[in-house]
């Protein structure tokens with residue numbers, strides 16, 4: 001399971017669509033039977049905020065905030081100050097993907113999940 005699939009299914013509780021193309025309309029998902037255009041990419045503001053909202057709904061925002069603060073290396077101020085929040089919300093417009101991936105880490109995503117090794121071969125040769 002990729003970290004993007006993990007975030008979609010385990011954190012957002014949505015379907016990681018898997019389907020086939022149908023003429024100009026997009027794709028038909030064979031799991032949820034919906035028409036979709038693409039899965040979450042987790043490299044943009046919308047996806048990041050969806051994740052943060054999900055964390056908040058889970059009642060884990062406080063825990064997550066301090067987890068993430070430990071990954072931030074503030075230069076001027078201490079942990080938990082304005083510098084950390086700017087970093088957390090990518091106010092410089094960069095690194096959405098890194099913050100999203102941090103959410104996956106927070107929820108325990110593990111790229112060495114045996115399911116991945118067995119089914120995808122993604123960790124084969126490199």
Ligand SMILES: [Zn+2]
Nearest residue numbers: 015017029032
């Ligand atoms: Zn689906």
